[in-house]
Amino acid sequence: MARSGLPPEGSAADPPGPPGAPAGVPRPAPRPSLWRCPDGSFVKRIVTPGRGLDKPKSGSRCRVAVAAMPGWAGDSADLTLGVGPWREEPWGQLMEKCLESMRLGEEAELLLPGDPRPPPRLTLTAFTPGRDSWELDPGEKEALAREERALGTELFRAGDVRGAARCYGRALRLLLTLPPPGPPGRTALHANLAACQLLLGQPRLAAQSCERALEREPGHLKALYRRGAARAALGELGEAAADLRRVLEAEPANRAAREALASVVAKGRERDAELARGLRKMFT
Numbered sequence: 611m612a613r614s615g616l617p618p619e620g621s622a623a624d625p626p627g628p629p630g631a632p633a634g635v636p637r638p639a640p641r642p643s644l645w646r647c648p649d650g651s652f653v654k655r656i657v658t659p660g661r662g663l664d665k666p667k668s669g670s671r672c673r674v675a676v677a678a679m680p681g682w683a684g685d686s687a688d689l690t691l692g693v694g695p696w697r698e699e700p701w702g703q704l705m706e707k708c709l710e711s712m713r714l715g716e717e718a719e720l721l722l723p724g725d726p727r728p729p730p731r732l733t734l735t736a737f738t739p740g741r742d743s744w745e746l747d748p749g750e751k752e753a754l755a756r757e758e759r760a761l762g763t764e765l766f767r768a769g770d771v772r773g774a775a776r777c778y779g780r781a782l783r784l785l786l787t788l789p790p791p792g793p794p795g796r797t798a799l800h801a802n803l804a805a806c807q808l809l810l811g812q813p814r815l816a817a818q819s820c821e822r823a824l825e826r827e828p829g830h831l832k833a834l835y836r837r838g839a840a841r842a843a844l845g846e847l848g849e850a851a852a853d854l855r856r857v858l859e860a861e862p863a864n865r866a867a868r869e870a871l872a873s874v875v876a877k878g879r880e881r882d883a884e885l886a887r888g889l890r891k892m893f894t
Contacts, residue, residue, distance in 0.1 A: 642719075645711060652704055653721040660713025660734065667740030668692035672709055675733040679705075682730075691740060692754065695761055698773040701730065708732060748788050752795075755781040759799060766806065775806035797826045797833070804836045813843035831857050835867055842870065847878045 645654040666672050670691045676682055681700040689696055691709060696702050708720055712734045719729040743751070762777030778799050785796050800823035807816035820837035823830050838853030854871040857864055 645718075647707055647711075649707075651707070651722075654708055654711060655719040655721055655729070656716060657719060657731070658715065658717035658733075660716030662714055664739070665711065665713055666691050666709050666734070666737045667742055670740030671738045672734060673736040674705075674709065675735055677731040678728050679730040680727065693757060695764075698761070698765055698770065698777070703776075705732065709734060709737075743784065743787060751784045751788060752793055755784045755793075755795070755799075758784070759795065759802075762802065766802070771806050771809045775803060775810065778803040778806065791826070794826075797823045797830055800826075801830060801833045801836065804833065804840070808836060808839055808843075813840040816840040817844065829860070831860055831864075835864075835870070838867070838874075839870060842874050842877070847874050847881065850874045851878070 643656045643659075645656065647654070668691050672689050672691065674687050674689060676685055676687055679701055687696075689705070689709070691706055697706050704720060704722075708718065709732070712718060712732070714734060714737065717731065717733040719731050721729050746754070758777045758781035762774040762781065765771075765777060766774035782796065782799050782803065785792050785799070800819045804816040804819035804823070807813070807819060817837055817840035820833040820840065823833035824837070827833070834853050835857050838850045838857070841847075841850035841853065851871060851874045854867050854874065857867040858871065861867070
């Protein structure tokens with residue numbers, strides 16, 4: 611007897627065979643199709659097409675069968691898109707992007723450029739409806755942003771600066787959709803993102819993040835200090851010194867700001883000396 615919900619073998623639900631084929635001969639399996647992730651991080655090879663038109667969105671609870679996923683424990687997972695630390699685990703982001711493109715029952719392989727290992731395989735066995743960000747009310751957006759911020763801080767303390775930056779960025783994207791002025795936590799998020807950008811060697815982006823924090827709170831000391839560090843890395847020594855002096859006016863015992871200012875002043879003197887030597891050579 612067939613299981614409940616499935617038609618018995620040989621019923622009208624079986625696909626018809628090719629033209630001229632004997633009755634009961636199934637149609638050949640379709641060839642896998644390919645879907646390229648827009649950011650180029652992977653190619654999805656669809657082994658078994660899904661059903662319907664709906665796909666998971668942020669907030670969807672997904673049940674996924676997992677095979678050949680390096681570093682992934684178990685052969686199944688219950689995941690909520692847009693929520694939880696699993697997204698910062700190995701393969702987490704790829705899985706999330708892949709699931710957002712899948713339909714119910716779809717089975718797919720993730721092909722990574724230049725990766726010789728057997729491709730991981732995902733099957734979306736069930737999911738609940740999710741909502742786009744514009745469908746969330748302000749309270750829900752703020753709650754999700756708080757979760758992202760907390761996860762970002764946890765990752766930053768663990769040394770995963772890139773993962774922390776992604777979390778802070780996602781939190782800011784949620785909050786930027788709220789009517790102005792938005793929650794006060796936006797200021798700290800911009801400053802936190804700047805700290806990550808400095809460590810990732812992105813001083814210009816860090817300076818921009820600090821500008822956004824200082825637009826909201828002109829006296830934010832962490833943003834001032836990090837903008838000073840970013841400006842120093844960009845060679846804007848006068849502006850860097852001004853930021854660091856403002857920090858020291860508010861916190862004279864701030865050792866990090868004092869050491870950074872001393873370094874900036876020393877670099878300025880060295881640059882002035884090099885300029886003077888060049889001018890002397892021109893007129894000698």
